Amino acid sequence: MNAPNQSGWKPTSPVTGAADGTNTVTGNKALMLEEPLIFEIGNCETTGVDLPEPDLSSNRLGGFARDAEIGLPGLSEPETVRHYTRLSRQNYAIDLGLFPLGSCTMKHNPRVNEKVARMPGFADVHPLQPVDTVQGALGVINELAQWLCKLTGMPGVAMTPKAGAHGELCGILCIRAALEAKGDAREVILVPESAHGTNPATAAFAGYRVENIPATAEGRVDLAALKARLGPDVAGVMITNPNTCGLFERDMKAISDAVHAAGGYVYCDGANFNAIVGRVRPGDLGVDAMHINLHKTFSTPHGGGGPGSGPVVLSEALCPYGPLPFSELHADGTLTLVEEETAGERHPHSFGRMSAFHGQMGMFTRALAYILSHGADGLRQVAGDAVLNANYILRSLEDVLDAPFGASGPCMHEALFSDKGFADGMTTLDLAKGLIDEGYHPMTMYFPLVVHGAMLIEPTETESKAGLDQFITALRSLAERARAGDETLKAAPIHAPRRRLDETLAARKPVLTWSEPEVAPGEPSLSEQGGS
Amino acid sequence: MRYLPLTDTDRSAMLETIGASDVDALFVDVPADHYLTAPIEGLPHHASEMAVEKHMRALSKQNLAAADAAFFLGAGAYRHHVPATVDHLIQRGEFLTAYTPYQPEIAQGTLQMLFEFQTQVAKLYGCAVANASMYDGSTACWEAVAMAGRVTRRKRVVLSGALHPHYAETVKTMAKFTEDQIADALPSLTAKPDNAGLIARIDDQTSCVVVQYPDILGRIPDLAEIAEAAHAKGALLVAVNTEPVALGAIKAPGELGADIVVGEGQSIGVGLQFGGPYLGLFAVRDPKHVRQMPGRLCGETVDAEGKRGFVLTLSTREQHIRREKATSNICTNSGLCALAFSIHLTLLGEKGLRALAAENHRLACIAADRLAQVPGVTVLNDTFFNEFTVILPADAREVVRKLAQDKVLAGVSLGRLFPKVDALSGGLVVAVTETTTEEDIATLGRAIEEVLA
Ligand SMILES: Cc1ncc(COP(=O)(O)O)c(C=O)c1O
Numbered sequence: 001m002n003a004p005n006q007s008g009w010k011p012t013s014p015v016t017g018a019a020d021g022t023n024t025v026t027g028n029k030a031l032m033l034e035e036p037l038i039f040e041i042g043n044c045e046t047t048g049v050d051l052p053e054p055d056l057s058s059n060r061l062g063g064f065a066r067d068a069e070i071g072l073p074g075l076s077e078p079e080t081v082r083h084y085t086r087l088s089r090q091n092y093a094i095d096l097g098l099f100p101l102g103s104c105t106m107k108h109n110p111r112v113n114e115k116v117a118r119m120p121g122f123a124d125v126h127p128l129q130p131v132d133t134v135q136g137a138l139g140v141i142n143e144l145a146q147w148l149c150k151l152t153g154m155p156g157v158a159m160t161p162k163a164g165a166h167g168e169l170c171g172i173l174c175i176r177a178a179l180e181a182k183g184d185a186r187e188v189i190l191v192p193e194s195a196h197g198t199n200p201a202t203a204a205f206a207g208y209r210v211e212n213i214p215a216t217a218e219g220r221v222d223l224a225a226l227k228a229r230l231g232p233d234v235a236g237v238m239i240t241n242p243n244t245c246g247l248f249e250r251d252m253k254a255i256s257d258a259v260h261a262a263g264g265y266v267y268c269d270g271a272n273f274n275a276i277v278g279r280v281r282p283g284d285l286g287v288d289a290m291h292i293n294l295h296k297t298f299s300t301p302h303g304g305g306g307p308g309s310g311p312v313v314l315s316e317a318l319c320p321y322g323p324l325p326f327s328e329l330h331a332d333g334t335l336t337l338v339e340e341e342t343a344g345e346r347h348p349h350s351f352g353r354m355s356a357f358h359g360q361m362g363m364f365t366r367a368l369a370y371i372l373s374h375g376a377d378g379l380r381q382v383a384g385d386a387v388l389n390a391n392y393i394l395r396s397l398e399d400v401l402d403a404p405f406g407a408s409g410p411c412m413h414e415a416l417f418s419d420k421g422f423a424d425g426m427t428t429l430d431l432a433k434g435l436i437d438e439g440y441h442p443m444t445m446y447f448p449l450v451v452h453g454a455m456l457i458e459p460t461e462t463e464s465k466a467g468l469d470q471f472i473t474a475l476r477s478l479a480e481r482a483r484a485g486d487e488t489l490k491a492a493p494i495h496a497p498r499r500r501l502d503e504t505l506a507a508r509k510p511v512l513t514w515s516e517p518e519v520a521p522g523e524p525s526l527s528e529q530g531g532s
Numbered sequence: 533m534r535y536l537p538l539t540d541t542d543r544s545a546m547l548e549t550i551g552a553s554d555v556d557a558l559f560v561d562v563p564a565d566h567y568l569t570a571p572i573e574g575l576p577h578h579a580s581e582m583a584v585e586k587h588m589r590a591l592s593k594q595n596l597a598a599a600d601a602a603f604f605l606g607a608g609a610y611r612h613h614v615p616a617t618v619d620h621l622i623q624r625g626e627f628l629t630a631y632t633p634y635q636p637e638i639a640q641g642t643l644q645m646l647f648e649f650q651t652q653v654a655k656l657y658g659c660a661v662a663n664a665s666m667y668d669g670s671t672a673c674w675e676a677v678a679m680a681g682r683v684t685r686r687k688r689v690v691l692s693g694a695l696h697p698h699y700a701e702t703v704k705t706m707a708k709f710t711e712d713q714i715a716d717a718l719p720s721l722t723a724k725p726d727n728a729g730l731i732a733r734i735d736d737q738t739s740c741v742v743v744q745y746p747d748i749l750g751r752i753p754d755l756a757e758i759a760e761a762a763h764a765k766g767a768l769l770v771a772v773n774t775e776p777v778a779l780g781a782i783k784a785p786g787e788l789g790a791d792i793v794v795g796e797g798q799s800i801g802v803g804l805q806f807g808g809p810y811l812g813l814f815a816v817r818d819p820k821h822v823r824q825m826p827g828r829l830c831g832e833t834v835d836a837e838g839k840r841g842f843v844l845t846l847s848t849r850e851q852h853i854r855r856e857k858a859t860s861n862i863c864t865n866s867g868l869c870a871l872a873f874s875i876h877l878t879l880l881g882e883k884g885l886r887a888l889a890a891e892n893h894r895l896a897c898i899a900a901d902r903l904a905q906v907p908g909v910t911v912l913n914d915t916f917f918n919e920f921t922v923i924l925p926a927d928a929r930e931v932v933r934k935l936a937q938d939k940v941l942a943g944v945s946l947g948r949l950f951p952k953v954d955a956l957s958g959g960l961v962v963a964v965t966e967t968t969t970e971e972d973i974a975t976l977g978r979a980i981e982e983v984l985a
Contacts, residue, residue, distance in 0.1 A: 038648050038878050047884035049615060051966070054890030056781065060897060062915035064752050064782040071655045074881015077617055084645070084875055088626035091641035095625030101634075108535055109629050112581045117805075118619075121592030126605040127807030128944045129596065130936045136594030137806045143591075150575055162667035162808065163864040165851070176709060201851035201861035205678075207709045210856045248561040279559055284566045295864065303622075304642035305632040305664065305828070305867025307809030323705075340701065341951030352705030356608055356670035356698035356796075357807025369588055375578035376571035378533045384555040385538050391558055392546045410550075410558040433637070442635055447852075464537035465546060491836075496637040499836035503636075506833035506845040510822065512661045513651040 032497060035086040039514045042073025048080050090497040091304070092441045098463055098471050102414040102444035102456025103196065103244055105274045105296035110373065113299065113366035122365050127357035131337055137361060138327040138335035144368045145311070145327075148292060151379065152270075153283025154313035158322040160359035164271055165198040167291025167310030168238070170323055170354060172206040174289055174314060175236045175265040177321035177351040184263065186235035192221060194245055194448035199238045199269060208235060215450060219245040219405040219416075223254055230262035236288075240269035242276065242412035244448040245405050246390065246456070256286025265289070265318065273297045274460070275387055275413035278380030288315040294360070298367035309363035320349040325358060385461035386413040389468060393457055396472045400479040404451050413460070419453025423485030428453035431482050433500065436493035438474040533578055598804060600939060602972040602979075604899075606919045606963025607748065607944040608669065608696050608774045609807060610799045612888075613967055618801050618875045622868055632828075632867070636843045637835075642867065643842035646830035649874040656776060656877075657793040658784025659815035664828040664844075665866040666812025669774055669796025670702040673742065675814065675826045675860055676770045676792045677703050680740035681712060682824050682859070684768060688737045692730055693717035694747035696774060697949050703742070712739070718953060719946075721923065723914040725753040731761040738767040740792070745771050745785055746778055748949070749912060750919035750961065759789025768792060776800050776813070777965075778917040780889030786817040793817070801876030802869050811869035823849060826860030888966060892918035895973070896964040902977040903962065908984060912959075919963040921946070924984065928960040931983055940979045 019025050027034045056065060075083060092099070099106035117123065121136050131138065145157045158174075161167035172189065179186055189203035192213045200210040214225040221239060237259050241249045249255065256266045268282055268290035274297040282290050294300045295308035302308070314322055324347065325339040338346045340353070374382060387410070394415035398406050402420035405411075419428045432442035432455070444456040459468060481489050493499065538546075543555070552558055559567055571577065579587070598611050605611070622628065626641060633639030633646075646664045653662035666672040677689055689712050691700050700716050707714045715733060720726050725747055734741055741762050746752045759769045771785035773795035785793045797811035798804075816825060823846065831845035851858040880888060896918045904911045908925040924931055928945035935942045946959030964973070 035644070037644065039651065042878065042881060044882035047881045047887070048617070048879035049884045049888070051884060051887035051891055054887045056890050056893065059781075059893060060900075060913070060915055061782055061893070061917065062752050062754075064754075064915070066779070066781060066783050068787075070780075070784070070882055070885070072652060072877060072880075072882040072885060074883055075878050077615070077879065080617060080875065080879050081621065083878070084621045084627075084871075085624065087641040087644055088621075088624040089641065090638075090644070091626040091630045092635070092638040093626045094629035099629075099631065101631055104631055106629075106631055110535060112584060114623060114628075116585060116588040116592075119589060119592035120597035120599060121595035123803055123805055124597040124599055124611075125595050125806045126598060126603075126611065126804050126941070127609055128605055128607055128948060129941060130933050132933070133596035133936050133941070134806065136591040139591045139594060140588075147575070150572055162671065163862075165861040165863045166667060166671070169861060173705075173709060196863075197851035197853070197855050197858070198861050198863050200856035201854070201858040204856035204858075205710070205861055207711070248559070250561045250563065253563065253566070276559075276562070278571060279568055280562045280566050281568070281572075293864075301628045301868070302631050302864070303868025304627055304630040304639070304645075304871065306864040307667070307866045307869055308864040309809075324701075339951075340697075352708065353698060353701040354671075354705060355668055355702055356696065357668075357810075360808040361806035362809050365588065369584050372576070372579050372584045372587060373535070373581070374533060376573075376575035378536075378578040380568070380571050381533060381536060384558075385536055385543075387558045388538070388543060388546055388550075388555055391550045391552070395550045409561055410552065432635070436635065436638055441631075441638065462535055462537065465539075465542040467537075493637050497640050498637045498839060498841040501636045501835045501841045501843050502833045503843050503845065506831040506843045507848075510829075510845060511832040512647075512822070512829055512845075513654045514647065 033086050035083060037514055038073050038075060038083065042075045044069060044073060046074040046076055048075055048077040097439060098459065098467055099441045100443045100457045100459050101441065102458040103271060105458060105460055107299055107460035108462035109299055109301040110370060113369045116369045117362050117365045122361065135335055140364050140368055141327050142329050142335055144364050147371050148311055148313055151277055152290065152313045153281030155316050156314045156319040156322065158312045158314060159326065160323055160354055161291065161310040161312055162355060162360055163306060163308035164291050164293045164310045165202060166354065167312045168198055168202040169206060170312045171267045171289030171291060172202055173351045174318040174321040175267065176206055178265065178318055179235055181349060186233055188234050190229060190234060190237045194243060194450045195238060195240055196244060196269065203238065213237065218408040219247050220249055221251065221255060223251045226255060227258050230258060232263065234262060234264045236265040236267055238267045238269060240272060242272045246411040246414040246416045247405060247408055248412055252285040260286065271296060272413060275383055277383050278376060279383045288318050294363050294367040299370045300363045300366045307360060307363065309360035321351050324350050324353045382461050389459040389461060389463055390415050392468060393459060393472060397475060400476055414456055414458035416451060417455040418451045422482045426482040426485055428455055430489040430492065431478050433492040434478045434489050437495045440471060440474065596939065601941045602975040603941045604943045604962045604964065604976060605941055607949060607961050608796060609804055610775055610963060610965055611804055611967050612777065612799050612965050614801055614803055614876060615879055617879060618872050621875050622872050627871055628868065633844060636841060640841060643830050645871055645874055647832060647842050649870045650830060652874060652877050653813050654815055656779050656784065657815040658786030659793055659817045660819040661822050662813065662815035663825055664830055665870040666814050666827055666862065667866060668808065668810040668812045670699045672794035672812035672814045673699045673772050674703045674706045676794045677740060677742065678710065679792060679824050679826065680768045680770060683821060684739045684766065686737055686739035687712050688739055689714045690733045690738055690741040691716040692743045694719040694725055694749055695742055695744045695772060696748050699772060718950060719749055721912060721959065723912060725751045727754055727757055731758060734762055734765050734767055736765050738765055740768040740770045742770045742772060745773055746917050749921040750916040751913050752782060752915040752917065755785055755788035755790055770794065775917065777889050777892055780885035781893055781917060791817055797873045801872035809866060809869055811866045811873055824859060825849065827862050827865060891966045892964065895968050896920065898970060899962060899964045899973045902973050906977060906981050918965055919961060922960050922962060924958045924960055926984060927957050934983050935979050938979065940976060942976060
């Protein structure tokens with residue numbers, strides 16, 4: 001676990017002996033700057049904040065005062081700014097260009113949303129302040145909740161789940177609680193093979209056995225096969241709509257009716273809601289629970305991995321079982337919180353609390369600002385343009401890339417291709433890495449699992465036609481190279497901050513934290529290096 | 533609409549390429565009786581940036597911001613000064629608008645930051661390995677309980693009575709579905725945490741014992757003693773920390789024998805934000821437990837030219853590979869909050885963190901001494917870091933509500949945390965940080981005196 005620095009690379013020493021026209025002494029290439037770890041440039045004496053000298057000589061820490069060094073390096077403010085600015089430049093981002101990760105809805109992140117989230121009344125309030133002092137915060141939650149209910153045609157929404165997967169858990173726990181309330185213990189949740197990994201993981205965590213729902217040749221749920229499998233042991237289904245092949249589940253209402261008739265519930269994975277917002281309401285299709293990724297459809301920034309927010313809209317049948325806490329609007333316009341204290345009277349069948357406090361407030365303010373900016377008309381346009389952009393990509397490339405469901409009708413917000421037709425040995429990975437050299441983030445690769453070498457492309461509505469045309473040109477060229485067996489693609493990317501990384505080595509000999517290299521005699525250790 | 537680049541001319545040209553008559557035709561698979569042909573009624577239409585700001589500002593103004601009050605709330609969320617540098621850097625578009633780093637060649641910024649973050653958390657917690665973050669402290673806590681079950685193959689969980697009740701409730705909710713048996717308790721209002729009582733509840737069926745450090749009343753429990761007792765029965769110690777600044781002054785839980793250390797990272801870099809998004813921290817002391825950890829892990833490797841680089845690794849634990857056999861269903865985590873934490877901690881460094889912790893403790897001591905002088909009020913704690921419990925001769929909830937009207941946010945009442953428990957109703961948890969002034973402390977002392985008079 002502690003073989004530090006597998007490459008033997010050292011930040012302070014020249015990368016090459018001498019500049020030779022291709023290599024530089026520093027390893028930098030003009031604006032492409034190598035950056036060491038904070039542990040290699042900082043030390044325990046430097047700090048970027050001004051605080052009084054500590055004095056813990058008389059303290060009330062019992063015998064627990066920390067004496068040994070922690071080993072946390074500090075940097076001055078200018079060094080800190082430079083370190084993170086340099087790191088940031090090694091990232092691709094929506095702000096730089098098209099980010100066509102299918103199923104992730106990487107759309108433009110409006111900056112007014114950042115501004116409103118930082119208003120002191122939202123950013124600087126504590127979750128346990130008396131409710132009279134946070135009426136505006138509860139007001140945001142309530143207003144956003146109403147929008148989500150109306151946009152989905154559902155009567156209630158649980159606002160606390162912290163991301164899509166947490167929302168899935170919320171929905172499945174509601175289903176389980178509803179069944180238990182009827183004394184109806186069921187064991188199985190049916191999930192299509194094309195589903196996102198969080199779906200089976202969630203169902204299993206909630207104590208269910210996961211079984212597969214077969215798909216038709218055109219990429220949709222096989223209704224007849226599903227009906228045949230339904231029975232008294234099936235608690236429910238988890239269906240993604242639009243599905244991960246980019247298709248609308250035409251039979252959704254019939255699926256819901258069949259599941260309900262068999263005594264089960266319908267969970268809908270709403271990660272792809274962006275394709276249908278303002279155009280069809282899941283509530284009209286018989287859905288019982290659906291999470292909405294505010295960090296997808298409603299543009300809260302993905303932040304390099306989160307945070308997200310995953311409110312779950314609930315049907316009349318599941319509302320009584322939703323989690324604590326939630327806010328309640330009274331006739332006089334005031335808002336109160338239903339927490340454990342009043343749950344007994346106000347919400348006695350709740351399955352309980354899923355996390356501390358009230359959900360992702362910082363995401364609620366951003367999502368509400370986004371929703372208000374678009375309004376009901378703009379959101380309908382969002383879905384229209386997102387679907388238009390995806391179909392434009394699908395139809396512009398299906399002559400050079402295999403579209404396994406191209407004949408199944410228009411796609412929704414994402415276009416799905418396979419690696420069929422690539423020369424022997426050429427893979428989706430090669431094409432994706434080639435896209436990096438062309439200045440794009442690759443599409444989602446090898447997902448959904450039902451398509452060989454899947455490439456799932458979601459442009460979103462915030463791309464211009466000119467931008468799409470350039471992307472299509474780049475992808476067409478790469479597809480042609482992959483079909484022709486152009487071996488140079490195997491070396492891609494060659495222009496990125498790093499070439500292909502050795503993932504096998506990373507997993508075989510995991511180095512998950514930095515540790516101090518063996519100190520050569522005479523060299524100072526981290527803590528001994530003076531201020532820099 | 534200002535976020536939508538397509539013009540009508542573009543749309544027509546694109547529809548022609550597609551071979552569709554209009555955009556509605558692309559929705560043919562939506563059954564006609566459910567397809568909405570116009571914007572949903574009863575909802576406002578689009579609004580200018582100026583109008584949106586105005587609407588949101590009006591809502592913001594209906595809240596009492598901490599900066600406008602004498603502020604003493606803690607209990608799992610703390611108000612610290614976050615340097616302007618932190619908020620500036622996390623708003624760089626390359627961090628803010630990137631996705632999870634699935635393509636490492638063009639995500640080294642996020643990946644290197646995560647590697648640094650994991651190392652900082654591991655050092656702070658006294659552990660071998662930390663992951664790339666969980667949603668928040670409470671969800672990290674139940675993930676730790678779930679992991680302890682996988683490691684020990686036992687189902688009985690002992691929760692300390694002085695664990696944050698929201699964390700305890702979260703664990704209990706999850707346990708309903710995983711068939712873990714949770715033994716919880718109420719906190720006892722004693723100057724020292726009741727270690728003997730806790731240890732007596734550990735038996736040879738116990739998977740883990742969950743202890744908050746410092747605890748919900750602000751006391752600092754002797755983790756080493758609990759770790760020893762747990763290990764003697766083959767159980768794991770899960771230590772929960774809700775105030776990472778404390779670890780600049782008190783020993784690391786890992787050093788004291790905790791096996792899994794989880795907590796809330798909000799204090800460093802993230803801000804209050806009415807409870808979210810926050811930052812779940814998750815670490816293990818023994819590297820052999822890494823493969824049972826939930827969540828993403830970033831690891832070091834080399835690229836095709838032998839240059840050092842970073843990737844997400846050990847993914848065979850995760851949902852996108854293992855599906856129903858994954859260690860957790862988590863996917864999106866708290867990446868940007870981890871960045872904020874890491875930047876703030878880099879600015880602080882060892883020196884700054886220790887100074888910050890000392891300043892918090894110094895001011896908390898002043899506040900405790902001041903409140904101890906209020907007639908009828910006693911300070912419960914023998915030990916504390918920046919948060920302690922006072923016992924008022926009145927219902928603390930009422931006191932908190934009354935003082936809030938005068939812009940004194942006096943603390944978190946135990947009645948809010950543990951409703952309907954008469955024995956706890958006088959308890960008030962008071963938190964003090966470097967943002968608290970001695971003037972604020974004087975105001976609080978006076979205000980409590982007046983309201984009790
Ligand atoms: C189809 C689908 N379902 C569920 C999720 C999980 O959402 P989250 O990452 O917010 O937990 C995602 C995205 O990651 C997804 O694409």
